[in-house]
Each structure stands twice: as structure tokens, then as C-alpha cells.
Amino acid sequence: MTVLLRFVIILCQVLSIAIFIRVILSWFPVGTPSNPFVAFVYQVTEPILTPLRQILPRTGALDFSPLVAIVILQVIQYFAARGF
Numbered sequence: 001m002t003v004l005l006r007f008v009i010i011l012c013q014v015l016s017i018a019i020f021i022r023v024i025l026s027w028f029p030v031g032t033p034s035n036p037f038v039a040f041v042y043q044v045t046e047p048i049l050t051p052l053r054q055i056l057p058r059t060g061a062l063d064f065s066p067l068v069a070i071v072i073l074q075v076i077q078y079f080a081a082r083g084f
Contacts, residue, residue, distance in 0.1 A: 005080045012077035018044045019066045019073075045069075 022045050025038055045066075052065040 005083060008080040009077050012073040012080070015044070015048065016070050016073045016077075019048070019069055022049075023066050 018041055022041050025041065048069050049065045052068050053063070056065055056068065
């Protein structure tokens with residue numbers, strides 16, 4: 001059981017970092033999908049962010065789905081670290 005919980009903790013950390021990288025990449029014009037690194041980051045993070053975008057209300061040009069996703073991942077990581 002501890003191996004599974006450790007895996008969940010590491011997965012949450014990696015996904016949080018990937019979402020943060022995606023946010024940073026969105027600030028620069030290098031974020032074209034033809035770049036393999038950018039395409040990989042988008043492929044990893046899109047399954048998490050798309051459902052959140054459908055749930056969250058529109059706020060104009062601001063997208064709060066990465067923030068909400070990171071908070072959810074941190075909560076999951078917290079409970080996994082506690083062994084629940």
C-alpha cells in the first residue's frame with residue numbers, strides 16, 4: 001500500500017510541475033505545438049485542465065483552471081502522505 005501512496009505523491013508532484021511549466025510557457029511565444037517539449041507538456045496537462053475549464057465559470061482572458069488543478073493535486077498529495 002505504501003508503494004501506491006508514494007506513486008500517487010510523486011505523480012501529483014510531477015503533474016503540478018508540468019502545469020506550472022505550461023503556465024510559464026503560455027507567457028512566451030515559444031508555446032507552439034510543433035515544439036516537441038511544448039507538445040508533451042500540453043498532452044500531459046490537457047486531460048486535467050479540460051474538465052476543470054468546463055466546470056469553472058468564464059472569467060474573460062484569465063484561466064483559473066491551472067490554479068484549481070494545482071490546489072486539487074496538492075490536496076490529493078496531502079491525503080496520500082497522511083495515508084488515507
